[in-house]
Amino acid sequence: MTSWSDHAIWWHVFPLGFVGAEATAVPDGPIEHRLGRLENWLDYAIELGCSGLLLGPVFAAESHGYDTIDHFRIDPRLGDDADFDQLVAAARARGLRIALDGVFNHVARSFEAPAEWFRRGPDGSLETFEGHEQLVLLNHSEPAVRQYVVDVMCHWLGRGVDAWRLDVAYAVPAEFWREVLSEVRQRYPEAWFFGELIHGDYAGYVAASSLDSVTQYELWKAIWSSLNDGNFFELAYALERHELLLDTFVPQTFVGNHDVTRIASKLEDSRHLGHAVALLFAVAGVPSIYAGDEQAFRGIKEDRIGGDDAVRPAFPEKPDDLSPDGWPTYRLHQRLIGVRRRNAWLTRARTKVDHLTNQTLALRSTGEGNELLLLLNVSDDPCRFPVDASALTTAAHPENVTSPEDPLLIPAHSWSILTTT
Helix, strand or coil: CCCHHHHCCEEEECHHHHCCCCCCCCCCCCCCCCHHHHHHHHHHHHHHCCCEEEECCCEEECCCCCCEEEEEEECCCCCCHHHHHHHHHHHHHCCCEEEEEECCCEEECCCCCCHHHECECCCCCECEECCEEEEEEECCCCHHHHHHHHHHHHHHHCCCCCEEEECCHHHCCHHHHHHHHHHHHHHCCCCEEEECCCCCCHHHHHHHHCCCEEECHHHHHHHHHHHHHCCHHHHHHHHHHHHHHCCCCCCEEECCCCCCCCHHHHCCCHHHHHHHHHHHHHCCCEEEEECCHHHCCCCCCCCCCCCCHHHCCCCCCCHHHCCHHHHHHHHHHHHHHHHHHHCHHHHHCEEEEEEECCCEEEEEEEECCEEEEEEEECCCCCEECCCCCCCCEEEECCCCCCCCCCCCEECCCEEEEEECC
16 A cells, blocks of 8 residues: 555545436537536535545546546536646645546447457457446456556556546456556555455455455444444454454444445434444545545435435535535544544554443454454443543544543444544
């Protein structure tokens, strides 16, 4: 990992949805200069505590952005090169990093390239991605494809981008990424690259591919599932596996993104939203917040055409136009991100279970001579945790629930964080 990525906290935006772009691109349609609307939200992201803007697809595509037509051109529904350059400049002026979403496993059927760039079946027909007929697979054994991806990455890194998310990395041979990144890093050694992995051997894939990180879906699932089921044993097991990953790399962590049901909808008890966010910022990883989760947006992903629409909504013109109902959740995120930023060592922290029952859990994270203790209670009764906190002070908790006389007494359905700093 690069040195700056140890301090990265990403605000993850799906641009086409965020700006209310049309669901389907119009061939040769007019350029709609919508990308600039994101500038209205940069200060909001900074005040939240984020240090980077993780953008979903921004390149010319047929519809949802993952059906790319041209990786060198901004989607006309968002704007043009000038709009992109202006957004990067505005982010840079505020100290925000920029990450782009690179879709290099598949492209749209209208993507123009030589025949050998595409994978074909025994009958000569184009192979598609997971049955989606409009998404045709690139041939990663073709040298020209590898060079194309190198050129695309370098082009946008040269335009001020700092990092790349590599979509569907799990479907691409690890050696392909190793060859691509070897070339890209020669020119941009400070760039950071993380891939989308849903399951499998995370550490093995990182080692083989030379990626800096991959998405930690196992931890994401364990967080919401353990809270819903009142089964912290599942979370404790996932954290043991998470701990092992740190021997190889630092995972990219999240409780929400553009591909999954909103965390506020996923949790069966709204009182546990703070538990989920506290977990995200109390353990190792490079965390991201999916835009809207910090306002308790709701949305359920459905397995159908257009099933992502509910989790990729349009945002108002500026933050002042948001509903007042979401601001308490925003302030909760601010407090927890503040704890994380004051304890940047948590990116690589080692976390052990100090206390465990089905509905109560104490996690002790350590690193660089520091400690953080996270206490979680999802039971219907208060719990006094039998752990040592003599050297710690309360750093964050829900408003008006923790007794300063007894910081280890955690009310029902509540949580608290104590630290040495």
